[in-house]
């Protein structure tokens with residue numbers, strides 16, 4: 227078994243491994259994919275995605291449930307197709323995501339529409355196709371949705387997002403269940419909001435939902451949120467409004483460091499279902515909206531080392547991927563492991579590097595203080611890059627977005643071609 231720069235094989239994400247001194251996704255050597263498609267290149271393992279989904283399916287087996295993949299984590303069509311064919315619904319946050327969802331043939335009644343700022347046009351579009359549920363985040367939004375639905379002679383299926391005021395103990399930018407966040411309706415206003423919704427001719431109350439944040443690595447915040455949501459269900463039903471399904475959102479974290487220990491999805495749901503049963507809600511339909519935990523560790527971004535730039539205070543390793551491809555470090559100071567695709571001999575001398583991209587911003591870094599033995603021209607893999615990377619990628623510095631490959635056993639499918647400059651300027655006009 228290869229050990230590289232202190233990185234034992236066992237800490238690689240599942241379905242990524244060194245075979246004959248070369249990093250593979252399932253049965254495909256990553257060097258070959260980079261030669262064929264160029265870099266930066268996103269590579270995903272289909273088995274890793276399905277394996278992550280299977281943990282949720284095991285956890286919820288025997289219960290009436292719907293797993294809606296939160297597609298903002300990675301909305302590439304072939305990724306959506308993979309999850310939809312495996313039985314998932316989709317959680318969307320825009321009209322654009324609705325169109326992607328329909329393009330992969332998901333049944334509209336398995337679509338949940340989340341987000342604080344839906345436009346009337348988006349509401350109409352979603353009502354037209356008959357989505358399963360609007361997760362509504364404010365009284366004002368309820369009223370507009372009611373009006374839009376009545377104009378169309380329809381009733382919009384709604385769930386109200388409650389803000390359980392629970393600290394998810396994650397990065398402030400991805401914590402969403404606290405009173406200071408823009409998300410959801412405060413607990414003290416929930417019953418009144420449901421009474422109001424139930425009285426609107428254009429609305430049909432179907433559920434309740436919450437989502438407390440992202441990259442959550444502990445079970446406690448989920449149990450707390452579940453308790454608060456169930457308290458709310460009790461009060462709402464005491465006021466005469468029936469709740470059919472309970473949606474606990476997404477947010478389960480993944481192992482980025484190699485030693486983060488988020489609960490496994492099946493273990494998490496075992497604990498949550500116990501609580502649900504103990505409180506007498508075991509027969510309710512459960513919806514969940516996982517994003518990152520389904521795709522995050524299924525993807526890696528391959529990048530080529532362009533230049534070594536040793537310095538007095540810092541050594542910089544300049545690579546061809548940048549913040550426009552991998553925005554998480556710049557946005558959240560997030561950590562991604564970076565490993566060689568073809569490790570150099572164990573006795574090769576390594577240096578501590580800041581791995582940075584070519585973009586003209588000091589915020590354009592991918593990893594800091596990484597010990598690596600590399601030469602220019604070597605390939606590196608930025609791990610755990612399946613979620614919130616490609617879907618957040620931009621064209622800053624007129625950089626085309628990367629290509630994407632989905633590996634399935636020994637097969638590799640190009641699922642997105644590299645974006646050209648012509649693609650980027652297609653909608654622009656000279657004076």
Ligand SMILES: *Cc1c(COP(=O)(O)O)cnc(C)c1O
Pocket residue numbers: 296298299317340341437439440441475476477478515516517518519
């Ligand atoms: C982003 C989001 C999710 C998914 O979050 P993950 O951390 O990727 O699992 C689920 N529900 C809502 C409402 C979201 O905004």
